[in-house]
Amino acid sequence: MIYLKTEEQIELLREANLVVARTLGEVAKWVLPGVTTRKLDEVAEEYIRSQGCVPGFKGLYGYPATLCVSVNETVVHGFPGSYALREGDIVSVDCGAVTKSGYNGDSAYTFMVGEVSDDVKRLLRTTKESLYEGIKKAVPGNRIGDISNAVQEYCEKRGYGVVRELTGHGVGKKLHEDPEVPNYGRRGTGPLIKNGMCIAIEPMINMGSKNVVMDEGGWNVRTRDRKPAAHFEHSIAVHNGSADILSSFDYIQEVLGERFI
Ligand code: MG
Numbered sequence: 390m391i392y393l394k395t396e397e398q399i400e401l402l403r404e405a406n407l408v409v410a411r412t413l414g415e416v417a418k419w420v421l422p423g424v425t426t427r428k429l430d431e432v433a434e435e436y437i438r439s440q441g442c443v444p445g446f447k448g449l450y451g452y453p454a455t456l457c458v459s460v461n462e463t464v465v466h467g468f469p470g471s472y473a474l475r476e477g478d479i480v481s482v483d484c485g486a487v488t489k490s491g492y493n494g495d496s497a498y499t500f501m502v503g504e505v506s507d508d509v510k511r512l513l514r515t516t517k518e519s520l521y522e523g524i525k526k527a528v529p530g531n532r533i534g535d536i537s538n539a540v541q542e543y544c545e546k547r548g549y550g551v552v553r554e555l556t557g558h559g560v561g562k563k564l565h566e567d568p569e570v571p572n573y574g575r576r577g578t579g580p581l582i583k584n585g586m587c588i589a590i591e592p593m594i595n596m597g598s599k600n601v602v603m604d605e606g607g608w609n610v611r612t613r614d615r616k617p618a619a620h621f622e623h624s625i626a627v628h629n630g631s632a633d634i635l636s637s638f639d640y641i642q643e644v645l646g647e648r649f650i
Protein backbone atom coordinates (compact mmCIF):
# COMPACT_ATOMS: atom_id res chain seq x y z
CA MET A 390 0.00 0.00 0.00
CA ILE A 391 1.53 3.28 -1.13
CA TYR A 392 0.57 6.26 1.05
CA LEU A 393 0.52 9.46 -0.96
CA LYS A 394 1.28 12.47 1.23
CA THR A 395 -0.42 15.83 1.43
CA GLU A 396 1.59 19.06 1.14
CA GLU A 397 1.38 19.38 4.92
CA GLN A 398 2.73 15.87 5.45
CA ILE A 399 5.54 16.54 2.96
CA GLU A 400 6.60 19.54 5.03
CA LEU A 401 6.68 17.34 8.15
CA LEU A 402 8.84 14.86 6.27
CA ARG A 403 11.13 17.69 5.20
CA GLU A 404 11.51 18.73 8.83
CA ALA A 405 12.65 15.21 9.75
CA ASN A 406 15.04 15.07 6.83
CA LEU A 407 16.60 18.40 7.73
CA VAL A 408 17.35 17.05 11.19
CA VAL A 409 19.07 14.12 9.50
CA ALA A 410 20.92 16.49 7.16
CA ARG A 411 22.24 18.54 10.07
CA THR A 412 23.16 15.37 11.95
CA LEU A 413 25.26 14.20 8.99
CA GLY A 414 26.89 17.64 9.06
CA GLU A 415 27.82 17.10 12.72
CA VAL A 416 29.15 13.63 11.94
CA ALA A 417 31.23 15.06 9.07
CA LYS A 418 33.27 17.03 11.62
CA TRP A 419 34.37 13.76 13.22
CA VAL A 420 35.27 11.71 10.17
CA LEU A 421 39.01 11.70 10.86
CA PRO A 422 41.75 9.08 11.25
CA GLY A 423 41.71 7.62 14.77
CA VAL A 424 38.04 8.34 15.49
CA THR A 425 35.99 5.24 16.30
CA THR A 426 32.77 4.45 14.49
CA ARG A 427 31.11 4.38 17.93
CA LYS A 428 32.09 8.02 18.42
CA LEU A 429 30.30 8.94 15.19
CA ASP A 430 27.22 7.18 16.52
CA GLU A 431 27.38 9.07 19.81
CA VAL A 432 27.72 12.41 18.03
CA ALA A 433 24.67 11.60 15.91
CA GLU A 434 22.48 10.40 18.75
CA GLU A 435 23.33 13.40 20.90
CA TYR A 436 22.51 15.82 18.11
CA ILE A 437 19.24 14.12 17.16
CA ARG A 438 18.05 14.15 20.77
CA SER A 439 19.11 17.79 21.20
CA GLN A 440 16.61 18.57 18.43
CA GLY A 441 13.77 16.90 20.32
CA CYS A 442 13.84 13.93 17.95
CA VAL A 443 14.68 10.26 18.38
CA PRO A 444 17.02 8.09 16.32
CA GLY A 445 15.01 6.37 13.61
CA PHE A 446 16.99 3.15 13.36
CA LYS A 447 17.68 2.36 17.01
CA GLY A 448 15.46 -0.52 18.05
CA LEU A 449 13.89 -0.84 14.59
CA TYR A 450 13.91 -4.55 13.68
CA GLY A 451 16.28 -4.87 16.67
CA TYR A 452 18.98 -2.59 15.20
CA PRO A 453 21.29 -1.54 18.04
CA ALA A 454 22.50 1.96 17.08
CA THR A 455 21.63 5.41 15.78
CA LEU A 456 23.76 5.15 12.64
CA CYS A 457 24.76 2.48 10.21
CA VAL A 458 28.50 3.03 9.83
CA SER A 459 29.87 0.92 7.01
CA VAL A 460 33.60 1.00 6.33
CA ASN A 461 35.27 0.09 3.00
CA GLU A 462 33.92 -3.31 1.87
CA THR A 463 30.88 -3.01 4.14
CA VAL A 464 28.05 -1.86 1.92
CA VAL A 465 25.41 -1.03 4.54
CA HIS A 466 24.22 -1.83 8.08
CA GLY A 467 27.68 -1.74 9.66
CA PHE A 468 27.41 -1.63 13.45
CA PRO A 469 29.21 1.27 15.11
CA GLY A 470 31.92 -0.05 17.42
CA SER A 471 35.55 0.09 18.44
CA TYR A 472 37.01 0.28 14.93
CA ALA A 473 39.09 3.45 14.57
CA LEU A 474 38.97 5.07 11.12
CA ARG A 475 42.20 4.99 9.14
CA GLU A 476 43.62 7.28 6.51
CA GLY A 477 42.43 6.03 3.12
CA ASP A 478 39.21 4.42 4.42
CA ILE A 479 35.80 5.29 3.12
CA VAL A 480 32.88 5.25 5.52
CA SER A 481 29.21 5.20 4.58
CA VAL A 482 27.04 6.81 7.23
CA ASP A 483 23.29 6.18 7.08
CA CYS A 484 21.13 8.18 9.47
CA GLY A 485 17.49 8.23 10.45
CA ALA A 486 15.57 10.50 12.80
CA VAL A 487 11.94 10.69 13.86
CA THR A 488 10.39 14.02 14.77
CA LYS A 489 7.68 14.63 17.36
CA SER A 490 5.13 14.56 14.55
CA GLY A 491 6.19 10.97 13.89
CA TYR A 492 7.81 11.40 10.48
CA ASN A 493 11.07 9.73 9.47
CA GLY A 494 14.08 11.34 7.87
CA ASP A 495 16.49 9.02 6.05
CA SER A 496 19.70 9.93 4.23
CA ALA A 497 23.19 8.53 3.72
CA TYR A 498 26.58 9.78 2.56
CA THR A 499 29.92 8.09 1.96
CA PHE A 500 32.84 10.02 3.45
CA MET A 501 36.54 9.80 2.68
CA VAL A 502 38.93 9.50 5.62
CA GLY A 503 41.95 11.62 4.73
CA GLU A 504 43.27 10.92 1.26
CA VAL A 505 41.80 8.05 -0.71
CA SER A 506 42.84 6.61 -4.07
CA ASP A 507 41.53 8.10 -7.31
CA ASP A 508 39.73 4.83 -8.05
CA VAL A 509 37.79 5.07 -4.84
CA LYS A 510 37.00 8.75 -5.40
CA ARG A 511 35.57 7.81 -8.78
CA LEU A 512 33.38 5.16 -7.16
CA LEU A 513 32.03 7.73 -4.70
CA ARG A 514 31.43 10.34 -7.36
CA THR A 515 29.68 7.88 -9.67
CA THR A 516 27.45 6.55 -6.89
CA LYS A 517 26.40 10.04 -5.90
CA GLU A 518 25.80 11.05 -9.51
CA SER A 519 23.67 7.94 -10.03
CA LEU A 520 21.48 9.04 -7.14
CA TYR A 521 20.73 12.28 -8.96
CA GLU A 522 20.17 10.40 -12.23
CA GLY A 523 17.54 8.38 -10.39
CA ILE A 524 15.97 11.46 -8.83
CA LYS A 525 15.57 13.04 -12.28
CA LYS A 526 13.27 10.17 -13.22
CA ALA A 527 11.05 10.59 -10.14
CA VAL A 528 8.30 12.52 -11.88
CA PRO A 529 4.58 11.83 -12.18
CA GLY A 530 3.77 9.49 -15.05
CA ASN A 531 7.08 7.63 -14.86
CA ARG A 532 7.37 4.30 -13.09
CA ILE A 533 9.67 3.19 -10.28
CA GLY A 534 11.55 1.06 -12.84
CA ASP A 535 12.59 4.26 -14.61
CA ILE A 536 14.42 5.37 -11.45
CA SER A 537 15.92 1.90 -10.97
CA ASN A 538 17.07 1.66 -14.56
CA ALA A 539 18.68 5.11 -14.51
CA VAL A 540 20.78 4.19 -11.45
CA GLN A 541 21.73 0.79 -12.83
CA GLU A 542 22.70 2.02 -16.29
CA TYR A 543 24.75 4.89 -14.94
CA CYS A 544 26.78 2.65 -12.65
CA GLU A 545 27.11 -0.46 -14.80
CA LYS A 546 28.31 1.57 -17.79
CA ARG A 547 31.17 2.69 -15.60
CA GLY A 548 32.03 -0.86 -14.62
CA TYR A 549 30.52 -1.05 -11.14
CA GLY A 550 28.42 -3.70 -9.44
CA VAL A 551 24.88 -2.75 -8.43
CA VAL A 552 23.75 -4.47 -5.23
CA ARG A 553 20.51 -6.38 -5.73
CA GLU A 554 19.66 -7.49 -2.20
CA LEU A 555 18.76 -4.08 -0.78
CA THR A 556 16.56 -1.33 -2.12
CA GLY A 557 15.25 2.15 -1.56
CA HIS A 558 11.72 2.50 -0.25
CA GLY A 559 8.74 4.65 0.47
CA VAL A 560 9.18 6.79 3.56
CA GLY A 561 6.77 8.51 5.91
CA LYS A 562 5.45 7.69 9.35
CA LYS A 563 7.23 4.41 8.86
CA LEU A 564 10.88 4.31 7.83
CA HIS A 565 10.16 1.62 5.26
CA GLU A 566 6.92 1.93 3.34
CA ASP A 567 5.89 0.78 -0.10
CA PRO A 568 7.02 0.93 -2.81
CA GLU A 569 10.40 -0.74 -2.95
CA VAL A 570 12.81 1.29 -5.05
CA PRO A 571 15.46 -1.10 -6.42
CA ASN A 572 18.70 0.18 -7.92
CA TYR A 573 18.27 -2.06 -10.94
CA GLY A 574 15.36 -2.74 -13.22
CA ARG A 575 13.62 -2.13 -16.48
CA ARG A 576 12.22 1.15 -17.72
CA GLY A 577 8.44 1.41 -17.73
CA THR A 578 7.94 -1.25 -15.06
CA GLY A 579 6.85 -1.09 -11.43
CA PRO A 580 4.45 1.23 -9.61
CA LEU A 581 3.35 4.43 -11.30
CA ILE A 582 4.89 7.57 -9.80
CA LYS A 583 2.32 10.10 -8.63
CA ASN A 584 2.27 13.45 -6.90
CA GLY A 585 2.42 12.86 -3.15
CA MET A 586 4.74 9.85 -3.43
CA CYS A 587 7.63 10.11 -0.95
CA ILE A 588 10.57 7.77 -1.42
CA ALA A 589 14.15 7.22 -0.35
CA ILE A 590 16.44 6.56 -3.32
CA GLU A 591 19.68 4.94 -2.24
CA PRO A 592 22.21 3.48 -4.69
CA MET A 593 24.50 0.89 -3.08
CA ILE A 594 27.32 0.45 -5.56
CA ASN A 595 30.35 -1.84 -5.50
CA MET A 596 33.75 -1.20 -7.00
CA GLY A 597 33.84 -4.85 -8.10
CA SER A 598 31.11 -7.43 -8.54
CA LYS A 599 27.53 -6.94 -7.38
CA ASN A 600 27.70 -9.91 -5.02
CA VAL A 601 27.41 -9.40 -1.29
CA VAL A 602 27.44 -11.57 1.81
CA MET A 603 25.69 -10.94 5.11
CA ASP A 604 27.41 -11.31 8.47
CA GLU A 605 26.41 -10.77 12.10
CA GLY A 606 22.94 -12.24 12.02
CA GLY A 607 22.12 -10.86 8.60
CA TRP A 608 22.92 -7.22 9.38
CA ASN A 609 26.40 -6.44 8.17
CA VAL A 610 26.34 -6.51 4.36
CA ARG A 611 29.76 -6.61 2.71
CA THR A 612 31.05 -7.17 -0.80
CA ARG A 613 31.96 -10.78 -1.52
CA ASP A 614 35.19 -9.73 -3.28
CA ARG A 615 36.03 -7.37 -0.38
CA LYS A 616 36.38 -4.42 -2.72
CA PRO A 617 34.93 -1.12 -1.48
CA ALA A 618 31.30 -0.04 -1.81
CA ALA A 619 29.55 3.32 -1.65
CA HIS A 620 26.09 4.40 -0.52
CA PHE A 621 24.35 7.73 -1.07
CA GLU A 622 20.72 8.34 -0.15
CA HIS A 623 18.20 11.13 -0.39
CA SER A 624 14.57 11.18 0.68
CA ILE A 625 12.44 12.93 -1.91
CA ALA A 626 8.83 13.97 -2.42
CA VAL A 627 7.18 13.96 -5.80
CA HIS A 628 4.87 16.95 -5.92
CA ASN A 629 3.93 19.80 -8.21
CA GLY A 630 5.04 17.63 -11.08
CA SER A 631 8.66 17.11 -10.05
CA ALA A 632 11.04 15.62 -7.50
CA ASP A 633 11.74 17.73 -4.42
CA ILE A 634 14.79 16.58 -2.44
CA LEU A 635 13.80 16.70 1.25
CA SER A 636 17.16 15.68 2.70
CA SER A 637 20.32 17.67 2.02
CA PHE A 638 24.08 17.29 1.78
CA ASP A 639 24.58 21.04 2.22
CA TYR A 640 25.60 20.73 5.87
CA ILE A 641 28.18 18.11 4.96
CA GLN A 642 29.48 20.35 2.19
CA GLU A 643 29.83 23.26 4.64
CA VAL A 644 32.09 21.11 6.83
CA LEU A 645 34.07 19.38 4.09
CA GLY A 646 34.58 22.35 1.76
CA GLU A 647 36.81 21.26 -1.13
CA ARG A 648 36.80 17.70 0.17
CA PHE A 649 33.09 17.41 -0.58
CA ILE A 650 32.59 14.79 -3.30
MG1 MG B 1 19.06 5.20 5.05
Ligand code: MG
Pocket residue numbers: 495496557558589591622
Ligand atom coordinates in the same frame (compact mmCIF):
# COMPACT_ATOMS: atom_id res chain seq x y z
MG1 MG C 1 16.65 4.20 3.36
